[in-house]
Amino acid sequence: MLIGVLKEIMSNENRVSVTPAGANELVLAGHTILVQKGAGTGSGFADDEYASVGAELTDKPEDVYAKSDIIIKVKEPIPEEYDRIREGQVIFTYFHLAPNPELVDILLKKKVTAIAYETVQLENGSLPLLTPMSEVAGRMSVQVGAYLLQKNNDGSGVLLGGVPGVKPADVLIIGGGVVGINAAKMAMGLGARVTIMDINKTRLSQLDDIFSGHIATILYNSYDVAKYVKNTDLLIGAVLVTGDKAPKTVTEEMVKTMRPGSVIVDVAIDQGGTIETMDRITTHHSPYYIKHGIIHYSVANMPGAVSRTSTFALSGATLPYIMKLANMGIFEAIKADPALALGVNTHNGSVTHKAVAHALNMGYTELASLGIK
Numbered sequence: 001m002l003i004g005v006l007k008e009i010m011s012n013e014n015r016v017s018v019t020p021a022g023a024n025e026l027v028l029a030g031h032t033i034l035v036q037k038g039a040g041t042g043s044g045f046a047d048d049e050y051a052s053v054g055a056e057l058t059d060k061p062e063d064v065y066a067k068s069d070i071i072i073k074v075k076e077p078i079p080e081e082y083d084r085i086r087e088g089q090v091i092f093t094y095f096h097l098a099p100n101p102e103l104v105d106i107l108l109k110k111k112v113t114a115i116a117y118e119t120v121q122l123e124n125g126s127l128p129l130l131t132p133m134s135e136v137a138g139r140m141s142v143q144v145g146a147y148l149l150q151k152n153n154d155g156s157g158v159l160l161g162g163v164p165g166v167k168p169a170d171v172l173i174i175g176g177g178v179v180g181i182n183a184a185k186m187a188m189g190l191g192a193r194v195t196i197m198d199i200n201k202t203r204l205s206q207l208d209d210i211f212s213g214h215i216a217t218i219l220y221n222s223y224d225v226a227k228y229v230k231n232t233d234l235l236i237g238a239v240l241v242t243g244d245k246a247p248k249t250v251t252e253e254m255v256k257t258m259r260p261g262s263v264i265v266d267v268a269i270d271q272g273g274t275i276e277t278m279d280r281i282t283t284h285h286s287p288y289y290i291k292h293g294i295i296h297y298s299v300a301n302m303p304g305a306v307s308r309t310s311t312f313a314l315s316g317a318t319l320p321y322i323m324k325l326a327n328m329g330i331f332e333a334i335k336a337d338p339a340l341a342l343g344v345n346t347h348n349g350s351v352t353h354k355a356v357a358h359a360l361n362m363g364y365t366e367l368a369s370l371g372i373k
Contacts, residue, residue, distance in 0.1 A: 001326045002032045004068030006061055007039040010075045012284035014042025014307035015314065017072040017093070022319045024053035031326045032056065036064050043311040065089070070330060072322060074314065075301055082106050090330050092322065094118055094133075096300075097345055098245045098359035099272035107346045113330065117318065119243045119353055120343035127242065128339070129321070131178050132313035134267075136303040138182025138238065141265040142171070144302075145234040146190065148263045148288060148295050155295060156261030158233050161191025168192050172228050174220070174249050174274065175238030176203045179267050183236050184215055195228060225250060230257040237266035237274040243345070243355030245272040252276045252292075260293035270300040272359075334372055341367055 003026060005018045016039050018026070023033045033055040037047050047057055058064060065071065065084040073093035077085060079102075085091070087110045095116040097104050107114050117129035127134075142160070149169065151157035162168035171187040173180045176198035184207070187194045194215040198204055204217040218224055229235060229250055235258070239246050246268035255264070255277045268274040269281055277291050278298045284305050288297045303310035321340060324333045334341050344352050350365035351357040357364035 001069045001329075002034060002067055003322070003326060004064035004071045005033060005035045005039050005055075006064050006071065006073055007036045008042075008074050008304075009061075009080060010078055010301060010304070013075055013301050013304040015074040015304050015311045016040045016043050016045065016307075017074050017315065017318070018322070019043075019311060019315045020045055020049040020053055020055075022315050022322070023050055023055045025319065026323065026326060027054040029323065029327060034058060034064055034067060036061055040311075043307045045311075070325060072318075074304075076100070076103060077106075085110050085112060087111055089113070091115070092117070092318075092325065092343075094130075094270075095345055096270040097356050098243065099270075101360055104346065104351070104356075104360060104362070108349050108351070111349045112346055113344065113348070114346040115325075115334075115340070115343045116243075116345045116353075117343070119345060119355075120321065120339050121242060122339050127178075129314075129317050129343075132317050133303045133310065134178035134240075135182045136306060136310050136313060137267045138179035139186045140302050140306065141179070141183045141236045141238075141267050142186035142190065142192075142234070144287075144297055145171075145236065145263045145265050148265075148297060149233060149261070151261075153295075154261065154290060155263060156233065156259060158261075160187065160234070169233040170231055171195070171234045171236065172197070172232040173236045173238055174198075174225070175240065175268075176200070176207050176217075177238065177240055179238035179240070180236075181207065181210070183238060183267075184211065187234070188215060192234070195232075197225065197228070220249070226254050226257070229254045232258065233262050235262070235264045235275070237264070237268045237278070239268050239274040240271065241355065243353050243359070245359045246274040248274060248276050250275045250277075255294055256292045258292075258294050261295070263295045263297065265297045267302065269298040273298065331372055334367070341372070344372070347372065 070090040149155035197220045
């Protein structure tokens with residue numbers, strides 16, 4: 001199989017979908033790897049490293065799209081790439097389609113088989129290809145928040161951990177999943193006072209055990225959210241509904257009650273955001289805006305800023321699935337692996353993931369009816 005690896009062109013996206021080590025494994029398995037020149041540069045991998053393991057190099061992204069049996073990316077195609085997508089193309093990447101009807105229309109029109117990293121789901125409900133980037137984003141959310149709280153960044157001038165005689169900052173995390181637990185680890189490690197809210201009482205009990213009672217756990221409800229948001233220095237949105245839009249958990253009126261210079265980091269922004277005032281996606285080049293006196297950070301590809309760490313973490317998780325797709329053939333692999341089947345968001349002009357269809361108010365078609373599952 002010919003596998004195409006593109007240089008990412010989203011703003012400040014420096015990750016690459018396959019490392020030279022991964023390319024080597026695929027070549028040893030008998031596959032051809034076509035890598036766009038410069039694809040690995042942002043993660044510290046030179047073109048020569050890919051060439052040395054037998055990958056073919058090309059200057060033109062058009063060649064990658066035209067020749068590849070399957071395109072392996074990190075982020076969803078953006079408008080500049082739409083015309084390059086071949087009819088019937090297979091693309092394996094993060095898609096986050098729920099808030100992006102324009103891209104869905106392109107995928108349906110071109111009958112693309114879109115396999116989304118973020119909806120590949122194991123029987124226990126875990127998301128093996130989303131987890132590594134959720135871990136990165138969760139940890140980054142506190143790192144970013146601490147930096148933005150500095151007065152020179154328009155923040156309130158609060159140090160997360162405080163100092164002896166001065167109370168630490170209050171950090172509120174809404175969502176106790178992978179992002180939430182990693183954010184809590186970082187915030188607690190820096191000495192902040194941490195509260196996690198979640199709708200799942202069992203999950204809160206688990207978090208209480210994990211942190212030995214050193215963080216506060218609160219069952220989510222709108223009354224308590226309003227009370228805690230008002231007094232928080234750093235608010236982190238960490239809510240996920242697989243494939244669907246993130247629910248709005250913090251209203252604009254709640255945000256208005258926060259102290260000026262407080263910071264919101266909405267990690268759920270790539271699924272539409274969970275904070276009502278997050279009304280735009282920002283970039284690493286211009287990562288935040290101020291609304292109602294509050295700093296809003298809404299970068300949709302946070303892990304792209306720590307590209308080398310992120311690339312190793314992501315490629316380690318995706319390579320077994322890439323290998324399965326290449327060795328077995330795309331449709332046989334999907335038939336054989338229920339987790340991979342859940343990753344198929346569109347196929348042959350239909351939306352094939354129920355949550356994506358729900359988010360976009362579109363019809364849902366089961367893969368089985370298309371002869372795949």
